[in-house]
Amino acid sequence: MGKLKKSGVNSKAEDARNRKKEAKANANAKAAKAKDDAYWEAQGDGQVSKAQKRKQEQEAKKREAARKKDEARRLVAEEDAKLAKPKKPQKASVAQKVTKFELEKQKQKDQEQLKLKIEQETRKVRDRTVTEEEYDAMVSRPNMNHETDVIQAKSVEQAISGLQSAGLADQAVIDPHPEKRLRAAYLAFEEEELPIIKQTMPGLTLKQYKDKLWKQFKKSPRNPVVAARLQQQQQQK
Numbered sequence: 001m002g003k004l005k006k007s008g009v010n011s012k013a014e015d016a017r018n019r020k021k022e023a024k025a026n027a028n029a030k031a032a033k034a035k036d037d038a039y040w041e042a043q044g045d046g047q048v049s050k051a052q053k054r055k056q057e058q059e060a061k062k063r064e065a066a067r068k069k070d071e072a073r074r075l076v077a078e079e080d081a082k083l084a085k086p087k088k089p090q091k092a093s094v095a096q097k098v099t100k101f102e103l104e105k106q107k108q109k110d111q112e113q114l115k116l117k118i119e120q121e122t123r124k125v126r127d128r129t130v131t132e133e134e135y136d137a138m139v140s141r142p143n144m145n146h147e148t149d150v151i152q153a154k155s156v157e158q159a160i161s162g163l164q165s166a167g168l169a170d171q172a173v174i175d176p177h178p179e180k181r182l183r184a185a186y187l188a189f190e191e192e193e194l195p196i197i198k199q200t201m202p203g204l205t206l207k208q209y210k211d212k213l214w215k216q217f218k219k220s221p222r223n224p225v226v227a228a229r230l231q232q233q234q235q236q237k
Contacts, residue, residue: 181224
């Protein structure tokens with residue numbers, strides 16, 4: 001038999017009764033909770049447990065993360081597609097369109113300008129070019145006044161007379177005061193061409209340079225007498 005306390009109560013029996021009461025209380029609490037959960041679950045949108053709420057929040061976060069990931073993947077794919085797609089050439093506006101007539105007109109204008117430029121360059125080369133023998137002769141010995149192929153002009157009036165005797169001038173096309181135009185034209189010609197001929201033909205005296213320039217000027221269209229003659233020939237065609 002169990003031992004009795006001083007009060008006469010059996011200690012083991014007392015412990016057993018306490019355990020039964022505790023177990024019964026736990027069972028009642030558990031049953032009440034289950035009944036309560038069942039009630040709220042049956043209500044549909046009613047209150048849920050903390051565990052269920054936490055689970056729902058986690059699932060919602062997962063769905064949002066998946067949605068953002070899919071959206072980012074879609075944007076990257078669209079950007080790659082744009083970069084890979086060749087760009088279409090921009091269409092010219094109506095205001096920028098050029099008609100065939102305008103193209104032909106511009107082409108003709110360019111050809112005329114090119115032709116004029118070639119003629120000018122050819123004329124310059126013709127005026128400045130001498131043979132190697134002539135250049136060597138001018139460098140090796142001074143130019144003599146008695147050379148038959150050079151018109152020695154001591155004055156502008158003598159130059160005009162010399163041009164006429166050589167067939168390079170026409171009385172009909174010379175104005176009443178040719179000496180004024182001829183003198184000014186030659187001085188301008190000499191001022192422009194003298195530095196050039198000094199570079200292309202070094203070693204000559206100043207007199208030789210001027211003789212050479214005068215020889216070029218006799219044939220140059222910049223000579224007013226020659227220009228007048230060319231103009232007359234053009235009008236007679």
